[in-house]
Amino acid sequence: MNAPVLTRRHFTGGLGALVVAFSLDPNAALAQERLPGSLQNNRKLDGWIRIDPDGTATIFTGKVELGQGILTALAQIAAEEMDLPLARVRMISGDTRQTPNEGQTAGSQSVENSGTALRMACAEARAILIDLAAQRFGVPADQMRVADGVVSTPDGRKIGYGELKPDLNREATAKATPKPPASHKIVGKSIARFDIPAKVTGGLAFVQDMRPVGMLHGRVIRPPRYGSKLDSADDTAAKAIPGVVAVVRDGSFLGVIAEREEQAIKAREALRKSAKWTLGPELPDPARIFEVIKSLPSKDATIGVKQGAMPSNARTFEAVYTKPYMSHGSIGPSCSVAEFKDGRMTVWTHSQGVFPLRTELVKVLKMPAAAIRCVHVEGSGCYGHNGADDVAADAALLARAMPGRPVRLQWMRDDEFGWEPYGPAMVMQAKAALGGDGKIADWQYEVWSNSHSTRPESTDGTNVLAGWYLAEPQKMGPPTSPPQPAGGGDRNAIPLYDFPNQRVVHHFVQDMPIRVSALRTLGAYANVFALESFMDELAAAAGADPIAFRLAHLKDPRARAVIEAVAKKAGWKDGETGDGTRGRGIGFAKYKNLACYVAVVAEVAVDRATGLVSVPQTWAAVDSGLIINPDGLTSQIEGGIVQSVSWTLKEEVRFDKDGILARDWASYPILTMPEAPKVEIELINRPNERPLGSGEGSQGPAVAAVANAFANATGKRVRDLPLNPARVKAALA
């Protein structure tokens, strides 16, 4: 929603016009009272809200629109607490000059963190406005009424927010009470997304659509594989192409700038042909990748330990599951527009975190943070850490070579597939003991995974691609793993089930043979696949229905409720089994063990001759606490299920020792329209519970439901993803 200000007409004049003063000393927060959500680190009210003279509220959030509808949801929260119509709430998001720093927009945390901050800050601003009106009219504050941004006395005197000119340059106290859910008029409604009309009419909607005056087009030339060094790049042919204005080289970083986009693309091809590289190390043998990952040194953490009595007559079971590298697969390759002017760099970016990106640009450009501004403008859906930050650094490096001329750089399709950080390959090993009572007596689980977070703002080094290839190369930042309870590779590795004995080991493997980072759900997709597959294997061994078996091990009433709801919605029959080609299965998780509860039932159809698996139908039940926008929640859950089915049936980044083989949609196919499952969703609203993140809640349950449905249909289990024809035929042979 930052995009509409970036028209050609407004580009030069409009951007510098809005200056909002809010100060923040991050160290000051340490000694202070803990404030809820992102208020904790952005404590001034005017960092979040400005009341304009016309009575509209401008809301500042560090979270950004990624196509998940977050700005609409946050506007609903702000409008609700401010008693303003939505039309008089204006959202400004993700701008290092204007908004709070809320880190990354990731991990299904925006409603929880930014939404909570706005809920509290807006409730407090409303209370301040009421107090001001009460003083002005000499009427006790508790007798004032508010509607549509107008405060009125019992005898009918009125004043608008704009006239009250509140001083919000003050520390938030979080003492104002937000509205009780029963009185909500805007929160809880399926408000139509603000961004969709422009997206269906060719409006200015994406950073890809920016077209500032004097804009040039850039492209970059990447090496044949990781770690290669550029020996020479004869630019004669490239410079002979009409319109080429510069070839930019800094060490092994190579790019080209032209007046027209197609000229830049041709020049990129010419440079690619002439560039001579000393190749970096070979990639591992793909046939041995899981052995390689298990053999690399790891930092091991034992988590979720429970120790109780062990029955003497237990039967033991063991299974190993794997998940390959997966691509974010954004439909639009990453893009950025950068302008270097008067010693200042401005970067328009679809990064998930404009402040962390700026931190990396400081290191890459060797410029002070104060001279760099990063502004979020929407891009194609990213689903995690794709090429967004990398392309922004590339664009800035090119723009620096052409002061005063904005440079637009969109990666080509093979740049995105070949160079983005993938979701890591993982190995999950599960062992369990089943007691004579048919219940799980012991659960032992180990997961091996690379980092799920090599995002910008590394503590040491630089986490943007170009930084590693400069003449003065910067090192890659140390891989990190978010700690439990959210976790990284161990996200959702601890079962929510009540087992008397339990031990989970996270082997955090730090050497990365393939570049990896955060893909939607981090480790949860693979862990829920393994955990919930193994639950079904144990249920079968116990001769129990998989849903009854889960409920027998689960006390959490909200978890039970979603499982029971999905069983009812799908018309699940106790003990139902498939017929060799069709079957159904269930998967359940509470995302991160601290966000939304989701249960999914999937139906699969298996073509035994070709090995093709399809998923015609899925059902889901969701408890996300207080629902802000029911249609938005439904959209996130159904999108997550369809995306997960694509991951599960088709997706795997292929490579060989020479490099990455995924370069286009033929070498990395995804689910197509005829293959998309139907989705029926039941939402369980809990108005008195806090709203829970939901953008990543359904992918884990969906993969488990599909894997379990395949086993239910065929009697055979596939423990290695994806469930592609080769694996399926081997399993059925």
Added chain:
Amino acid sequence: MAINLKVNGVPRSVTAEPDTPLLYVLRNDFELNGAKYGCGLSQCGACTVLIDGQAVRSCVTPISALEKSEIMTIEGLGSIDKPHVLQQAFIEEQAAQCGYCTNGMIMSAKELLDRNPRPSEPDVRAALASNLCRCGTHNRIIRAVLRAAQANGRT
């Protein structure tokens, strides 16, 4: 060299190499945002426009081949104030998450509804089989196209 094109009923002229893909001329010269670069390989459908009524991938279609053609982009369908029935249906069904594929979905659907005003759901799925969506918005897109077909049937 100057090449003359007709876009959304309006004669336009551009000075560019004859082999320039239509996509870049639409976006950069004519300032039409709808058609998107997705792959440059005719694989994803984000760049779809109608050429003489046929859904065509503008990323691989050179402008030199189009001087006698009628080119229609999503901007030619309707606007925010006067949306085409397909655009209206996509809004009503909230049939977009990131929205990057939406142009291609709508333009491919436009071709479908022009030749088959009352498609079945499988017809819609088949017509959009070469348009990729990554957000998992497939079911809403299908519903939007069926809704547009129904709305057409009423007028």
